[in-house]
Amino acid sequence: MNNLLWFLRASQWARNPPSARRVKLVLFVILVIVAIVVLEKLGWWPEWAQMERGRRAVLPR
Incomplete structure (x- = not known):
């Protein structure tokens, strides 16, 4: 189905x-x-343009 949409586009x-x-x-x-x-x-x-790597969020189960 998705391929059909790409063909239409x-x-x-x-x-x-x-x-x-x-x-x-x-x-x-x-x-x-x-x-x-x-x-x-x-x-x-540059150092000021880099993102800080924080802790990954742990999702509750």
């Missing part, structure tokens, strides 16, 4: 493709995310 995109401006925006956002991940993996991400 793909057919709508084929009939009405996104504008070039929207494609550029999405690619820019993806590029920024990849850059942040790479900087963090290399250790060049």
Whole structure:
């Protein structure tokens, strides 16, 4: 059932493709995310911008 919804969405995109401006925006956002991940993996991400790792919440059973 879920595959049918994806096929319907793909057919709508084929009939009405996104504008070039929207494609550029999405690619820019993806590029920024990849850059942040790479900087963090290399250790060049500033200390003040890192999240503190707290204790994990224990859910009651």
